[in-house]
Amino acid sequence: DAGVIQSPRHEVTEMGQEVTLRCKPISGHNSLFWYRQTMMRGLELLIYFNNNVPIDDSGMPEDRFSAKMPNASFSTLKIQPSEPRDSAVYFCATNQGQVRETQYFGPGTRLLVL
């Protein structure tokens, strides 16, 4: 298995632009998590899905952030409009649905908003 696939790996954009991050989960995993990692705040859970349904989006910082999972093979995290404080590494992780199951992390998308 190729593992969790994220794209792009790096993104540089200007403030106000729309940013879309993509994630392809491991086949058979039915839970998907989006995390944000910064030096100041560490690793924060933004949102997670189970069977393509958003379960908990309490970590989404504000309305500029949105996430979708249209099918079991694909998820997006969108920031519109982007701001410099959104600069971070965004990780997607997936597992087989229960908290005791290992979460497998993608390589992350390093986002820089100028």
Add this chain to the structure above:
Amino acid sequence: AQSVTQPDIHITVSEGASLELRCNYSYGATPYLFWYVQSPGQGLQLLLKYFSGDTLVQGIKGFEAEFKRSQSSFNLRKPSVHWSDAAEYFCAVGRSEKLVFGKGTKLTVNP
């Protein structure tokens, strides 16, 4: 509220020395406990996890961790550190669907 504390932001050890990384948690019940490792520029990888039973758990790469209920701790240990162990280590706890991660401990290994 659930929380995880990793008191040491940065630890430096010499290659071959022993290592202990601390993790304390606050949770309503005994949670599931995890240690993950993150190498530079990569995602997190599971080292080990504890659910119940024997309080000393073995993981990959020669790591082990001990759960101490009375101290609400789950410290990670390795008897002899290798240069390749230089990375950032995260403790995580959870009982429902999601995990709460600590802020991490960065490990530097001197030759």
